[in-house]
Amino acid sequence: MSENAKLPPLPTGTFSERAVAWSKKNLFDGWFNTLLTLGSIAFLVWLIPPIVEWAIINATLAPSIEACAEATGACWGFVNANLRLILFGTYPFEEQWRPLLAMILLMGIICGSLGAVKYPSLRKAIIPMWVIGVPIIAILMWGGVFGLTYVQNSYWGGLPLTLILSSIGVIFAFPFGLLLALGRQSHMPAIKTVSVVYIEVIRGVPLITVLFMASVMFPLFLPDGVTIDKLLRAQIGIILFTAAYLAEVFRGGLQAVPRGQFEAGDSLALSYWQSMRLIILPQALRLVIPPTVNSFISMFKDTTLVVIIGLFDFLGTVKLALRSDPAWTKYYVEGYAFAAAIFFLICFSMAKYSAYLEKELRKGEQR
């Protein structure tokens, strides 16, 4: 079928004629749809004006408790007054340029890596970017060298912590999940059993349990005086958990690749890893982009669970700010709305990127 045949016929008539025709076709098509349309309009009219009134018209941005007490709408002053606490948590106040810089650097590396699809020249830079970038981020966050004061990671928090937990989580969970998926397909019984048991056990428990075990049970089994960092334990928990889910996503992709492709690899006398790398995985991974991104989005949101083990991710620092002064506590709706907006922004960007990626990688199929 040619590309043009899919296009609708070109619209004719004046703008208002077209508008009427369009609404007739899409909004008032039969009594049921008419009813739905009118119902939706009524709902929006009922819903939107009060929200706008609360969030914008009657709201105040002034960072003072007094101004908020007077305002009849939202108290964005809460976010305004506590912005640095919300963004960076309990990281030492004078040193907060460090997590800011680390966050910008991390975003830069992530964008650079994602942009490689569009600009192939960036492809070779991906690995060096991460290899150089991650230690720089670690130095910025921890310090202790180059005249930077040492900052324990119990002080890390806010958006940098959320981004670090999720990006490091993705980087490690992806290859680990891939290995597990290949292990599950393997003909070697030992590897297959280990992979299956691992995947099923981890998928059988909620993340909150994994984190709780890592944080509360695990230290009890260590010898006296040996402690493993709380953040590291949480990070490993997240990686192990996400990898099990990704493994199942990848398995779906592997199973969707036609048998003949495996045989083609064999007939070319490629080794297992060669045929995986050159023939199978490029096809399998492309097939599973939507569920993979789905897993990433859900992992990104799951990082908020670290709050139960006393780490302050972005949502945790919002709660921290709410409790910084009892007078702010009642403005939790504003705090959570702000957190929701930031989370939406990030998750929506991920979803949009995945749609773009699918389109880019499918160009080969469009003839």
Added chain:
Amino acid sequence: MKIQTILAAGAMTVAAVAAQNAQAGAVLDGIKAKGFVQCGVNTGLPGFSAANAEGKWEGIDVDVCRAAAAAVFGDANAVQYTPLTAAQRFTALQSGEIDILSRNTTATTTRDAKLGLTFVGINYYDGQGFLIPKALGVSSATELDGATVCVEPGTTTELNLADYFRAKGMSFEPVVIENINEATAAFFSGRCDVYTTDASGLASIRTQMAENPADYVILPEIISKEPLGPVVAQGDEQWSDVVRWAFAAMVEAEEYGVTMENVDDMKANSTNPGIQRLLGVSPGMGEALGLDEAWAYNIVKQVGNYGESYEKNVTAKLGLERGLNALWTDGGLQYAWPVR
């Protein structure tokens, strides 16, 4: 419940091992070697331990850690904080992740004896109470039969509530909500008849969260004793002594009227032998604890006395009067062991 049993069993095993391995002074030596005190605090309880807008930890629980650091290092800022949830707090102490747990923790027999912990003082006497809307028309907790009660899980609060209602032969319907914001929102929206937590919490919730505080009353019954205080792990008596006396020095300083402001003057001019002993003018106390003679001077100078700490944190943030936490000379329970 099962998880808690397993945890308790695990904790006891570790505590037993830890008790065998620890040598006297091991924790204190470790603290001196690393140069700071690792302090476990609440993840956010205004007045006790909460981060301010600059992300710095503040509160009377935080001040206990600062006092310990001032005693050991002469610098109240030589503290690193680890925010802990209720479930994590004892593990963190037993595993050595923190040196001192100052996180509004109720001293009980089980915790003191079974979990291998040592409570070194009581920096806040609290008790569990009930907050109700006036419209409910109830004037005593004994009239609460059949009420729905909003309560946060995993604390002694939940257990006390069940104990109290059982003892009175009354029934209640618990509404268990993990998060304090949601729990109070549920209460103020009428989801439950009663909100219960420690009286300090009730007072601040009533003044800060209610649309009109006058519409709500705290019932006169206080159904439990909640002596809250700093905890250390068993096994290093020298370190537990340091924390015990660092806190005692804060209370003793208040008894003597030594404040952050007049401490230099007192040190130079006071002829009271008690004050001279406390501030190290007549030496001996520091040596006995293995500390610098200016240990208590540093505490008062940098952290303040107990009354100042209470005023700055609890009264200012929560609007709570001293009540049970007044000095014994003012009819309260704060009674410092003599520094001599």
